[in-house]
Structures are given as C-alpha cells and as structure tokens.
Amino acid sequence: MEEYDIVVLGGGSGSQVATAAADRGLEAAVLEPGPLGGACVTRGCVPSKALIHRADLVSEIRRADRFGIDADLRGVEYGAVTEAVHDTVYARADRQRESLERADGVTRYRTAGRFVDERTVELDDGGDRIRGEDVVIAVGSRPVAPPIDGLDDVDYLTSDDALYLDERPDSLAIVGGGYIGAELGYFFAALGTEVSIVGRSDRLVPREDDDVSDLVTASIDRYCEVYAGHEARAVRERDDGSVAVAVEAGDDEETEVAADALLVAAGRRPNTDTLDPENAGVEVDDRGHVEVDERLATTADGVWALGDVLAAYPFKHVADYESRVVAANVLDDAGETVDYEGVPHAIFTSPQVASVGETEGELAEAGVEYESTLVTYDAAPKGLILGEDESFVKVLAEPGGGEILGCHVVGPEAATMIHEVAVTIQSGPGTVDAVADAVHVHPALNEVVLKAFDDLSSRSYSTAPDWRGTNG
Numbered sequence: 001m002e003e004y005d006i007v008v009l010g011g012g013s014g015s016q017v018a019t020a021a022a023d024r025g026l027e028a029a030v031l032e033p034g035p036l037g038g039a040c041v042t043r044g045c046v047p048s049k050a051l052i053h054r055a056d057l058v059s060e061i062r063r064a065d066r067f068g069i070d071a072d073l074r075g076v077e078y079g080a081v082t083e084a085v086h087d088t089v090y091a092r093a094d095r096q097r098e099s100l101e102r103a104d105g106v107t108r109y110r111t112a113g114r115f116v117d118e119r120t121v122e123l124d125d126g127g128d129r130i131r132g133e134d135v136v137i138a139v140g141s142r143p144v145a146p147p148i149d150g151l152d153d154v155d156y157l158t159s160d161d162a163l164y165l166d167e168r169p170d171s172l173a174i175v176g177g178g179y180i181g182a183e184l185g186y187f188f189a190a191l192g193t194e195v196s197i198v199g200r201s202d203r204l205v206p207r208e209d210d211d212v213s214d215l216v217t218a219s220i221d222r223y224c225e226v227y228a229g230h231e232a233r234a235v236r237e238r239d240d241g242s243v244a245v246a247v248e249a250g251d252d253e254e255t256e257v258a259a260d261a262l263l264v265a266a267g268r269r270p271n272t273d274t275l276d277p278e279n280a281g282v283e284v285d286d287r288g289h290v291e292v293d294e295r296l297a298t299t300a301d302g303v304w305a306l307g308d309v310l311a312a313y314p315f316k317h318v319a320d321y322e323s324r325v326v327a328a329n330v331l332d333d334a335g336e337t338v339d340y341e342g343v344p345h346a347i348f349t350s351p352q353v354a355s356v357g358e359t360e361g362e363l364a365e366a367g368v369e370y371e372s373t374l375v376t377y378d379a380a381p382k383g384l385i386l387g388e389d390e391s392f393v394k395v396l397a398e399p400g401g402g403e404i405l406g407c408h409v410v411g412p413e414a415a416t417m418i419h420e421v422a423v424t425i426q427s428g429p430g431t432v433d434a435v436a437d438a439v440h441v442h443p444a445l446n447e448v449v450l451k452a453f454d455d456l457s458s459r460s461y462s463t464a465p466d467w468r469g470t471n472g
Contacts, residue, residue, distance in 0.1 A: 002107075004029045006330060007121060007132030009113060009275065012038020013307050013319035014138025015100060020327040022105030029130055031109045031121070035093035036100060038307070039140050040316040042093050043160045048183060050085040051163060052348045055190035059350060066387060076191050078168040086164050112139075115280035119302050134302045134330050137282070137290055138319070139275065141268040141308035148175070149234035154243055156235075156262040159184065169193055169261040173245050175232045176265035177204040179347045182220060184263060186349045189223045196225040196257045198232050198247050205347060209359040209408045211374060211394055216410065219351055219390075227257065235262065270309040285311065294337040296326050304330065312338075315345055342425030346415035351391055354418035356425065357406030360396055371399045373455040377411050379466045380447035386412065393417070393452040401433040401458030413445050420449060432456045436464075 006021045008014045011032025018028035035042045054076075064071040101108055111125035120131045143158035145151060157165075159180050172188050174181045177199020189195040197204065197220070203213040204220055220226060230247040233254075238244050243262040248254050270288045277284055281300035283291045289311035296304050306322035308314045318340070328334040347353040363370050377383025377391040391411020397404050407421040424434050436457035440450045447464070454464035 001120075002029070002128075002130045004107070004130060004132050006134050006136065007031070007119070007130060008136045008138060009121065010038065010136075010138035010140055010307070011036040011100075011108075012040065012138060012140055013316065013323045014136050014326075016320070016323040017136050017138075017327045017330065018106050019100065019103055021331060022103050024331055025105065026331075027105050027107075029107045029109060029132070030100065031111060031113050031123070033110055033112050033124075035090065036096040036108075037093045038138075038316070038319075039142075039160075041096070042089050043163060045316055046092075047085050047089045047163045048159070048187070049348055050088065051081065051187050052183060054081050055187045056350070058190050076168075078191060079166050081191075082164050082166070112274060114274065114276045115278075115282070116276070118280055118300065120280070132302075134304065135280075136326055136330070137272070137275065137277075137298070137303065137305040137309055138307045138323075139271040139309060141270045141314065143264065144267050144269045145264055146175070146232070146266045148232050150236050151264070154235050154237050154262065156243070156264050158264055162263050169259070171242075171259040172196070172261050172263055173243065173257050173259035174198065174263045174265055175245065176263075176267070177201060177206065177226075177228060178265065178267065179205055179349075181263070181265035182216065182349045183347065184265065185220065185224050190350070194225075194259075195223075196227065196259060198227045198230050198245060198257060200229070200231055202229045204228060205349075205353065208347075208353060208355060209394065209406070210361055211392070212353055212355065212408050212410050215390060215392075216347075216349060216351065216353060220349065223350075225257075227255075230255075268308065268314070272309055287311070295329050295335065296322055296338060297329070313340060313343055313345075315343075318343060339426075342422050342430065344418045344422040346418070348415070351411050352414040354409045354414035355407070356418055356422050357404060358396060359406060359408070360394075363396060363405060368405070369399065370396050370405055371456055372396050373452055375448055375452040375455065376468075377445065377448050378468055379451045380445060381443035381467050382445050383411075383448055384467050385443075388412065393448045395432070395452045395456055397432045397456050401436070401456060402431055404430050404432060404435070407449075407452075409449075411445075417446055417449055420446060433458055 005026035006028040008018045008030045018030045021028040061071045061073045113121040113123045116122045119135045122129050171194040174197045185195045185197045204217045205213050234246040245257045272288045283299040290305040290309045304326045307319035325336050328336040344356040374394040377388035394408045396406035435453040451464040
C-alpha cells in the first residue's frame with residue numbers, strides 16, 4: 001500500500017493543498033478521474049460565464065438603438081460559440097494537468113476512490129489502496145434530479161451538459177428558478193431560444209434580497225416565460241419528440257409547458273455518497289454535507305474537507321479560500337479558522353446581481369435593528385448615461401453610519417462593484433462611514449455605491465451629489 005503525507009480526493013481547489021505540500025518537500029497524491037480544475041473550470045462557472053459574455057454582446061447589439069447606433073445582428077454561429085468555449089476551458093484544464101503532473105512530489109491518480117479505513121482509500125480502477133497521514137475531501141458536487149413523475153423516461157439536460165450543445169434548441173423548458181436556471185435561461189434566450197422557466201418560489205433567485213429577486217424576476221420575464229410559484233409535477237415526451245412539463249400553481253391550477261428540450265436545474269448535491277465516509281469516521285449531515293469545525297477538520301482525525309462538500313458557501317472563490325485554511329492547518333498546524341464574514345457572490349443574469357452580507361428579510365426575521373437605502377444607478381453620471389433607472393445599490397446597516405450588515409447590487413458591473421464593500425467588511429473597519437469617506441473615481445459606476453453609503457453615513461450632510469437632480 002502506497003503511503004503519502006497528504007491524499008487529496010478531488011482535482012479542483014483541493015489540489016492546491018497537494019501542490020503546497022509538495023513545495024515543502026512532502027509527498028502528495030491527488031485522485032481525480034476527470035479533467036483537473038473541478039466542476040468550475042470545465043462544466044460550471046468558467047464556461048457558463050464565457051457563454052454569458054457572448055450573450056451580453058448579443059444583448060448590447062440588440063439594444064444599441066437606445067444610444068443612437070444602428071446595429072444589425074445578422075446571426076449567431078451557435079456551434080462555433082460553444083466549440084470555442086469548450087476548447088478554451090479544456091485547454092486550461094490540460095495546462096493545469098501538465099503543471100500538476102510535472103510537480104515533484106505529487107502523484108496524480110486518474111480515478112476516484114472510497115474510504116475503507118481511517119485515512120485509507122481504495123482506488124476505483126483496480127482495488128489498490130493508498131493512505132495519507134492527512135486526507136482532504138474535496139470531491140465537489142453534482143446536479144440533482146428532483147422526484148418528478150416521468151423524468152426518468154425522457155431525455156433531459158443538466159448544467160453539466162447544457163453548456164456544449166452543438167445546436168441551439170428552438171425552445172427550452174427549465175425546471176428550477178435559482179441562479180443556475182436564471183443564468184442559463186438568460187444565455188439561451190439571448191441567443192434566440194424561446195425559454196420557459198418553472199420555479200417553485202414566487203420569485204426567481206429567491207435566496208436573494210426581496211428587492212433583488214423582484215427586479216430580476218421582472219427583468220427575466222421580459223425575455224423568458226416565467227412560471228414563478230409553480231411546481232413541476234410530471235414530464236412526458238410528445239409524439240413530435242418534444243417534452244411537455246405539467247406544472248401546478250399554488251392554487252392547484254395546472255398548465256403544460258412544452259419545449260424541444262428540457263433543462264433540470266433544481267440544485268446540486270455533494271459527492272460524498274461515493275466515498276463511504278463512515279468507514280473513515282467522517283460524519284455527514286442528512287444531505288451529505290461533511291461535518292467540519294471552524295478549522296475545516298472533520299470528525300475523523302487527520303481528515304479535512306473543503307468546497308462544495310460543505311454546507312456553507314458553494315462557490316469556487318470560497319473553496320480557494322478554504323484550501324488556504326486547510327493548507328495552513330495541515331502544513332503548519334496553524335490553527336487557522338474560517339471567517340465567512342464579507343464573502344460576496346454574484347449571479348450573471350441580465351441584470352447582473354452581486355451581494356454580500358444579510359438580506360433585509362433575514363435581518364427583520366432576526367429582530368436586528370437596521371437602516372436601509374436603495375439608490376438607482378441613474379444617481380451617478382455613468383448610470384445616467386447608460387439609462388439604468390431600474391438597477392440599484394441597496395445598503396443595510398446599523399443606524400448612524402455603523403456596521404455594514406448587507407449590500408446588494410443589481411445592474412451592469414455588479415460583480416465588480418460589490419468588491420469595495422466586501423473588502424471593507426473583511427479588512428475592517430466594516431462600517432458605512434469607511435465606504436462613504438473613501439474618494440471614488442468620477443465618473444464611474446461605483447459612485448452609485450458611494451451615494452448609497454453616503455445616504456446612511458453619520459454625517460449630518462450629504463457630500464455625494466445625486467445626478468438625477470435631487471441634490472448637489
């Protein structure tokens with residue numbers, strides 16, 4: 001049985017722990033049957049955002065007349081779009097594989113494995129066993145299929161295989177109103193597909209702040225058929241080969257949504273069911289998420305976990321952060337703990353969304369005293385020029401310019417604009433005044449952030465002019 005200092009299960013963010021160990025002269029092993037980089041690189045956030053970038057370009061061309069520009073979109077070579085994205089992301093995965101395999105002290109196993117004892121893993125491709133002084137669980141997650149009658153009898157797509165279709169479907173039904181369904185709905189609709197989205201909640205992206213999900217739902221409803229507050233009850237294949245989805249509203253009203261293709265985007269589940277974690281003394285919750293302490297140590301000595309197998313924040317940027325924490329604790333016994341305060345996330349729909357901290361609903365439910373303000377983009381010159389009178393920045397904070405409790409941005413460049421708030425929270429002092437007192441570039445969209453925080457600052461006067469003409 002081969003023995004290593006560190007065994008990493010999964011070739012995504014966890015592989016960074018293996019390379020860090022190898023840099024220290026230790027022996028590490030990485031088990032990954034598929035391409036390196038994890039789901040994010042080849043079948044998740046990287047290719048989907050590359051496709052969405054194309055959708056953004058198409059959308060900008062189509063609305064160019066708003067700015068006095070006569071532009072004509074003559075067509076989209078769909079297969080060329082998906083092929084280019086596929087080649088780009090898999091080339092990156094190949095470079096990552098080559099780098100890992102060249103690293104001294106790292107052995108890559110092109111297979112998965114499962115626990116057979118404490119820190120002992122049996123390889124799936126032959127039964128050989130390896131053992132690690134420390135083991136890192138970082139096997140990620142996969143799409144889940146909900147219990148819909150007839151689903152097993154029809155062909156359907158998940159986010160894993162919807163990204164690289166050779167041909168664009170003329171029509172597409174999406175089951176799932178979360179961020180994956182909303183993002184892919186935007187992409188396909190922008191490129192010409194007739195899209196219907198069926199979501200159980202009354203609004204799309206329901207985990208966001210209510211003001212955010214209200215605007216996103218209304219916006220997406222302009223280019224997709226949105227069935228919010230509907231449950232997909234059954235699916236069937238029609239005589240012409242298309243798929244029909246029977247959906248039911250809360251009042252028991254039923255309707256049928258038909259489309260050439262069906263995409264199921266109803267969430268993801270951790271891949272821990274493939275690991276037999278109980279054989280190693282690793283406890284998981286009823287959804288399969290690994291139980292860890294604040295150091296990311298599991299219930300088994302010498303076994304750690306990070307990424308989507310945890311319940312906290314299923315984002316690639318969080319998994320990279322968690323890999324640094326695990327590396328510090330494994331290699332240096334640093335006792336470092338995770339701190340998720342100020343972790344932002346984004347949704348790349350149209351409009352784009354970015355958030356950090358609590359929603360207004362969460363604060364109200366917890367009985368927290370707060371102040372809020374919502375400032376539309378046209379309060380800043382660039383937003384006014386772009387004609388963005390619906391997009392907004394919303395701030396939730398302790399009264400009197402105190403602690404930032406949440407910030408939510410909807411509109412162009414939201415994923416970039418949120419970072420000054422995230423950095424302020426993470427590096428401190430995470431107060432309204434810390435953002436409001438900073439000098440911002442003029443004219444830039446972040447002046448909307450400035451205006452929102454200035455509204456809640458402790459000053460008795462405003463120093464951020466409102467370019468809609470209400471002050472300044």
